[in-house]
Amino acid sequence: MTAGEDEYGYRKFPDSKRQKLESLIFKLVGSVLREARDRVIRAERWRLEEIERKKKEQERGKLAEQIAEEGKKIQELESWVKLGFGPNRHENSLWLSRETILHVLVW
Numbered sequence: 001m002t003a004g005e006d007e008y009g010y011r012k013f014p015d016s017k018r019q020k021l022e023s024l025i026f027k028l029v030g031s032v033l034r035e036a037r038d039r040v041i042r043a044e045r046w047r048l049e050e051i052e053r054k055k056k057e058q059e060r061g062k063l064a065e066q067i068a069e070e071g072k073k074i075q076e077l078e079s080w081v082k083l084g085f086g087p088n089r090h091e092n093s094l095w096l097s098r099e100t101i102l103h104v105l106v107w
Helices: 016-085 098-106
Strands: none
16 A cells, blocks of 8 residues: 555545535435434324324214213203193192102203
């Protein structure tokens, strides 16, 4: 090996253009790695948001079912009142016993 040669026998020439190209390659590799990392982070964030959306959708479905059940209970109570089992059956007195009211409200 002579002066100015590397271990493979290639000559080394100090070149400012080559140094600039090498620094650009490092910058390019760095930006590609940053972009890959950002994409992984975005994908993970999207996955977590999708899980949260599904949870909220399930909760809304359960609430809709509960609301429908309560609506049925209200309709049942209104039908009892229309049939004359309500407070106006006898003047100024409640005809329904306490147990009947509790049964309708709990049902």
